[in-house]
Amino acid sequence: MTEEKESLAGRQWLVDKVDNSIKEGQTAIPAIENGICQRCGSSCWVRLPSGFLYCRACVGLGRLDEGKLLVRQAAGSHYPARAGMTWTGQLQERQEGVSRFLLEKFAAKEDCLVEAVTGAGKTEMIFPLLAEAFSCGCRVAIATPRIDVVNELYPRLVAAFGEVEIGKYHGREEKEAANEQLVICTTHQLLKYYQAFDLLIIDEIDSFPYAGNPQLHFAAGNAVKKTGSQVFLTATPPEDLLKAARQGKLAIVRLNRRFHCYPLPVPRLDLYVKPFLTKGRLHPKLARRIKMAAKSGHPLLVFLPRIAQMPQYFAAVKRLLPDLRLATVYAQDPDRLEKVEKFRKGDLDLLLTTTILERGVTFKHVWVIIVAADDEIYSAASMVQIAGRVGRDKQDPDGLVLFCYRRYSRQIRSAVKQIKEMNRG
Incomplete structure (x- = not known):
């Protein structure tokens, strides 16, 4: 198999028509057949002025029109049989x-x-x-x-x-x-x-x-x-x-146990009667929590429900702790990857974030605060995942998980219940 064909093994892509570009081992099918997109399985289509349909569901990968073809290259089976594992750790x-x-x-x-x-x-x-x-x-x-x-x-x-x-x-x-x-x-x-x-x-x-x-x-x-x-x-x-x-x-x-066998940190709950942020200043209780976390030396993730709130919270935290190294991050932030890496390396003390960092990422010794945990954007599962950022190091298996809310919601109650049930195992 040539290097070009190897690179396309098991892949599919769009072409305008069948021509000499279709090679041995490749098949071409209508991109939309019976109103169904053959790339994503969707029937969510729009009709163009030309009369053709195009799939709106997967348009981010390139517009898939009814008149186009989807070319598929057969997968290769030439990989060497080898374990290839260089990890020397031990599982419990x-x-x-x-x-x-x-x-x-x-x-x-x-x-x-x-x-x-x-x-x-x-x-x-x-x-x-x-x-x-x-x-x-x-x-x-x-x-x-x-x-x-x-x-x-x-x-x-x-x-x-x-x-x-x-x-x-x-x-x-x-x-x-x-x-x-x-x-x-x-x-x-x-x-x-x-x-x-x-x-x-x-x-x-x-x-x-x-x-x-x-x-x-x-x-x-x-x-x-x-x-x-x-x-x-x-x-x-x-x-x-x-x-x-x-x-x-x-x-x-x-x-139902972490690798170090310590229990999951159970969230602390903070009820707020007044707003979390008023006239550019944090609620005194929230300000104390953030000050306490900063003084502890632990990196802090503060979760906010809305991207639009980030500039106000950034300014309020900066006013509270001028020397604190902080940043904001969200899904479409062009500097998102760089900011997350800086936080991981310890070059940032506090990161204001959306739920984009609720799961799948590990930061050493991190503490977390969820602002407006009763907001509809937070499901019980997402709050369990956020809480799970804390205490992942066997040398530091505990830490602050704080849910700040104005209404004790069903989702908050469910998240806390799930964590306690996991700890009972």
């Missing part, structure tokens, strides 16, 4: 149990769900599974809804599998397609693949934008070979997967 007994479960289901080509508390070591638990897949010459993808999680996973996997070619793909880093044996990508990138992977692992399965998105679920199913299997990872599984597990349609394994 509970983690080994999960790892054995994954190996059994992979051998049986069964899909499965891993429900493990935040900080349980899900990434390390899949290392033996990856090693087994590579030893069989399989191609693997690890997909996650969040760019930040892709960027965090990539160096860890490169360090753990130094003998395996690994690719990283997301919308903030444009690169030419290659044929790496391990692909780490956002779930949107799966729309570019067709029956490419023997094993697809989806991390943070319940996270936006993957959760509740039929187009991305369709893409995930399309990206796996017919003989392949999927593994779903999360601390807060969605109800549809739990229902499938209860009905015996999906294998499930649970781990």
Whole structure:
């Protein structure tokens, strides 16, 4: 197979018409057939002045018109059979149990769900599974809804599998397609693949934008070979997967302890009668909490429900603590990746953030405060995930998780209940 064809193995792309560009091993199908987009499975289409339809659901990957063709390159099967694992760490007994479960289901080509508390070591638990897949010459993808999680996973996997070619793909880093044996990508990138992977692992399965998105679920199913299997990872599984597990349609394994065996930090609750921010000044109670956290020396994540609130909170915190190194970050922030990395390295003391950092990222010794935890934007699952940022280091297994609210909501009550139940195990 030529280098060009190898780079396109298991991928799909749009062309205007069948011509000499269609080569051996490639097939071309109508991009829209019977009103259904063949790339994302959507019927969410718009009619152009020309009379043709185009798919609105996946237009971010290039406009898919009714008159175009979707070309698919057959997946390769030439990867060397090697373990390739250079990780020398050890799994604990509970983690080994999960790892054995994954190996059994992979051998049986069964899909499965891993429900493990935040900080349980899900990434390390899949290392033996990856090693087994590579030893069989399989191609693997690890997909996650969040760019930040892709960027965090990539160096860890490169360090753990130094003998395996690994690719990283997301919308903030444009690169030419290659044929790496391990692909780490956002779930949107799966729309570019067709029956490419023997094993697809989806991390943070319940996270936006993957959760509740039929187009991305369709893409995930399309990206796996017919003989392949999927593994779903999360601390807060969605109800549809739990229902499938209860009905015996999906294998499930649970781990209710962190790798260091300490309990999850239980959130402290702060009731506020007056607004959190008035005339550019923080509520005195919130100001005291932030001062206390700053004095402790712990890096602090402060979650806000709205991007529009960030400038006012930034100014208020700066007025309160002029010497504090702080920044704001949100999903479309052009400097998002750089700010997150600065916070990780300790070059920032406080980061005002949206739920974009609710999950999948690890910061040493971090504390968290949720402002307006009763806001509708926070689900119980998202608050559990936010709380899970704290206490992940075995040398620092506790820390501040603070929910600030004006109304004790059902979601707050549910989040606290779930954390306490996880600790009871």
